[in-house]
Amino acid sequence: MKLAMIGFGQAGGKIVDKFVEYDQRHGSDIVRSAVAVNTAEADLMGLNHIPSSKQILIGQLSVKGHGVGADPDLGREIAEENIDEIQNALNDVPVHEIDAFLIVAGLGGGTGSGGAPVLANRLKQIHTEPVYGLGVLPGSEEGGIYTLNAARSFQTFVREVDNLLVFDNDAWQKTGESVQGGYEEINEAIATRFGVLFGAGEVGDDSEVAESVVDSSEIINTLSSGGVSTVGYASESVENPSSGGLLSRLTGQSTADDLDTASTTNRVTSLVRKAALGRLTLPAELEGTERALLVVAGPPQYLNRKGIERGRKWVEGQTDSMEVRGGDYPLMDSGKVASVILLSGVYKIDRINELQQIANEAKENIDSIRDESEENLNELVNDDEDELESLF
């Protein structure tokens, strides 16, 4: 599936930058066009793979290239004022060659959180191609204001896109790890999951060897229920026949030549279960899912139709949905079999309820501090007897 990707804000830009690098590394051919939009000049300077002509700095008059300081209302305002400039950067996107737009943003800050929904709204007015969002929720240790921003942006963004794919930093951050080092690993996990998913609809000349290749229309149909989506992933290293059996000689593992059907079937079904029951990009209950898509990727010899069919039936049982699609994604040179599950239209998500509750508490706290602020300052500045006179 070919995408035009727009990274809004720092997290959005870094994640799209990672997607471009992933795409080049794996030759998956997903990113047809990549643009980064930001109010902070320094954030754009940190990007390595998005060409500088596609890095758009907005709001220079108001924030002078320093970002909006986690104020999503200012982020929204600047995006609205500069929407034509952003649109211009996308003008040379060959729209007939792309299947969808993907807008990526961290929802806890200001630039991406306020700007991404504005851009989604504009793109949907102009184009018939679907506009998807990839929204990143903040970690809980980031504090109330980030949670409040994320809850407000989530509400808006989900309404403006055809489907909001969500990644929750909170479920992925490990304790005791530096934030920067943590993001490196997290962004790689994001690129791997969505890379396999979107790459599945983009199979080239090898497709004839696959049993039932996933097509981009199946991804689009799965996402067409709208709402919120989450993704699961599991993988296992295997001996790739094209590597000449070195691993098997070293480890005694079986090679593709002597693969028996039962073990390939079992491997595939167990990977499907692991993907669905393991850590999702946004923790959600399987049974509250409207549609699902299952992709099993790896060397064609290991992609077993019976295993995928069994996995698909199992997902139907778990989700109570009759709309579960499944297929394979042959990767000739890969050394692993991977399973990706896209759960679309998920609605049983404790984390969103929790986010909204913390956001409400943060809002009440901020409002009451603002209300008391003038009174507190007066009390501090004025002397008790009211005898001092200010200079003017």
Ligand SMILES: Nc1nc2c(ncn2[C@@H]2O[C@H](COP(=O)(O)OP(=O)(O)OP(=O)(O)O)[C@@H](O)[C@H]2O)c(=O)[nH]1
């Ligand atoms: N997964 C991931 N999340 C990130 C990364 N960088 C920041 N975040 C998250 O994204 C949220 C928003 O931060 P930024 O993207 O820096 O904010 P911004 O959109 O640039 O907005 P301002 O900095 O307020 O102008 C943070 O609260 C983090 O939760 C990253 O590299 N990867």
